[in-house]
Amino acid sequence: MRRRTFLQAGVGAGIAATAGCLGVFETRAAGIPPIPENRPDAVYVPSHEEGMAMAGMGTAGDYRFGLMYSFAHRFWNVNGDSVEKTGTESAGQDAVHLMTAVWDPETGLSLPETGMSVDVERDGEVVTQETIYPMLSQVMGFHYGANFELDGDGVYDVTVSVGGMSTRKTGGFEERFTDPASATIEFDYSRQRKDGLSFQVRDDAGEPGALEANTTMMDADSMAPTPADLPGRVVGQGKSNDAVLVTTALDTPPEGVEGDGQYLAVSARTPYNGLVVPAMGLTATVERGSERVFDGELVRTFDPDLGYHYGAAMDGVESGDDVTLSVTTQPQTARHEGYETAFGGLMGGMPDVTFTAE
Known part of the structure; x- marks a missing residue:
């Protein structure tokens, strides 16, 4: 049984930034721009916008699961009052950012605080198995995600598991989302397809604002009611x-x-x-x-x-x-x-x- 390294985050500042092509779509090979200088103490437009693709969905118990992927990238982990950029200086060619969501199939509402783990297998052998981070992104809203190194092109079995929602539940949710559940989703990975995802360098990076949200790709609604x-x-x-x-x-x-x-x-x-x-x-x-x-x-x-x-x-x-x-x-x-x-x-x-x- 093999166990590969779980990448604790994305590509760091060692990769050269794209120059002179602001506001247009580039390939991922052009590099990740640096974090904007003088960014505000508030929500701001990030340096770039990455495309993402659906890997698959599954259902178990009270839960509906979805699995998506994009390029491996930097993010910031929060533990109490500590906020740290989680990153490596480089990532392998088959590094991906896996994103999972879990939601109520009846209302479509996304479920925070379930606890989420991911087991990745190929041909019956373990590639990696980890608890992954609850996350906020401007495009997906609340989800769970982390960076992983895969073993090249091929079909992977990704098992996503939750331990039940720890949050107080009321109304029609009072007796739901209490039991653990898991679903296995088949992920047909191709480096060529991943490298073909869109990658846009933003000419408004660092300004107050946000990327447009797209929370409907997995039917998981993480929007708050108006x-x-x-x-x-x-x-x-x-x-x-x-x-x-x-x-x-x-x-x-x-x-x-x-x-x-x-x-x-x-x-x-x-x-x-x-x-x-x-x-x-x-x-x-x-x-x-x-x-x-x-x-x-x-x-x-x-x-x-x-x-x-x-x-x-x-x-x-x-x-x-x-x-x-x-x-x-x-x-x-x-x-x-x-x-x-x-x-x-x-x-x-x-x-x-x-x-x-x-």
Whole structure:
């Protein structure tokens, strides 16, 4: 049984940058541009945009899985307050970035916090088997990904496995996504097809903004509901290091939430594309004049109508109340280029969001 090296990240700065061909499609052989200089402490347009291709899909239990691939590339891993670029100086010719998504086949909603591992086999022999990173990218939104070195052209059996969703589940999701499951997807890899994927150097690299999202390639919806589509009464919103926190109050908590009264829910999303920002620690205080009517944790929760959000039962929010949202832990997800300086990220810190409830 062979076990090959799992590449902890993508191609580093040792590869020459493309020069003089900004804003046009190039081949991957032209090289990866450097990280933009003077990038903002916020979401920004990355140095380049890579094409990706579908490898296949599978279904097991409550879950639908998808597997995609692209060029191996750099990304930033997050562990607590630590944010580090994960990269090697070079990658082999058959290095790929494998991306997996898992979603509810009934609603299409992407499932964060399942835990994901990937086993890659060829002709019955193990090529690699690893737990891979939860990630945010401007194109795919939330997914799981890492770089792998394959053994050249051929058919691989890729088994994707989840251990069940650790997030609190409410409403129609209360009894679902609790059991582990796995699906094996056949991946017919060709270096020529991989090298033929598009590769665009951006002439607006480093500017505030984002690549256009394309979250429908695997039917996995990682978009947060628009404020107009959120249930309840939207009472306010604000930004914390470019994470947009939209707060709504429901008359009663969803099934699966302990407590009475209203339900305060915060839906966190990226600017520009409105993609879900999961895996934060978040608290809220609600003050009415000199009285503090709520002060506590907003629990990570997954609901068919609210989507992935942070919520708690409370006495109620009235118009004119002062609301403060405090991020206690930045999102514990790796980031593709363009997100590493936002949502805490390399620059650190997510300021409180304060507003007067509408």
